[in-house]
Amino acid sequence: DRLLFGSNILSSGRAVPGLSADMVNQAELGYKRKLTNASIYATAFYAGISEQNWDFSPAGIRQIQREYTAYGLELEGSYTLRKFNFNGSVTWTKAEITKDAINPIFEGNTPRRQAAFIYNAIAAYKFGQQNRYEIGTSIIGTTKAYAQDNNQLIMPGYAYFNPFITATLTKDFTATINVNNVFDSIGITEVEEGNITENTENIVRARAITGRTTSLTLAYTF
Incomplete structure (x- = not known):
């Protein structure tokens, strides 16, 4: 629908050749090992x-051809x-604007909001009679990223922790207390300027992650 702006639609109602869809060429190579x-x-x-x-923002409308x-x-x-159980993942990404028909000065820059590393992990431990209790925490984080494609303003990296505890009160009834962003960390995800x-x-x-929140969940299985 954004092709309707500008001169991308011909008098016949068709899109300019080559603009009807954004093309993606993708390849992956993976390895899995189960112990x-x-x-x-x-996965590479x-x-x-x-x-x-x-792109529509309070600063105005801009066309992107990249x-x-x-x-x-x-x-x-x-x-x-x-x-004890642990799960985690980390992703490294190297991204680049290789061609920009509207603003060639951006060529070679890193796309906005694209961090080099993002990561997450969760660790949990069960204890008590018949493992009725489980305590753990997760962590979610990212390294720094540029606010915009001009690569001048940087959004700092951040990480936040989310501890939890679950209790199996009866065979069918469980209670969970979860604290999201327990340290009330500040994480900036978007910046307009x-x-x-x-x-x-x-x-x-700017837009930030949610501050500290606490929830109590009661679950009954039947």
Whole structure:
């Protein structure tokens, strides 16, 4: 529907040749290994992407005609030792704007909001009679990323922890207390502005992750 803006639609009602769809060329190569108490998965990936788009923001409307390349590696693993369990993953991505028909100055830059590393992990331990209780925490994080395609303003990396405890009260009844972002960490996920002007007052519009929240969940199985 965003092709309707600009001159991308011909008088016949058809899209300009080559703009009717954004093309993606993708390849992946993976390895999986299952052990007695552990597993590991590795996936190398590559993607070549074309984009014809329009971006709408309070700053105005801008046309996008670009090509991107991205490659990287994703690692996933798990480990179990008696009552302890661990799962985690980390993804490394190298992305680049390879061609920009509207703003060629962006060629060679990293696409906005694309971090080099993102990661997550969860560890849990069961205890008590018949393993009625489970305590653990998860962590979700990212390294720094550029706010916009001009690669001038940086959003810092962040990580936040989410501890939990689950109790099996009866055969069919469980209770779980979960604290999201227990340390009330600040994590910026989006920024509209692409730079800050020195020696002047600046306003940066940003979106952050949710602060600390606590929930109690009661579940009954029947």
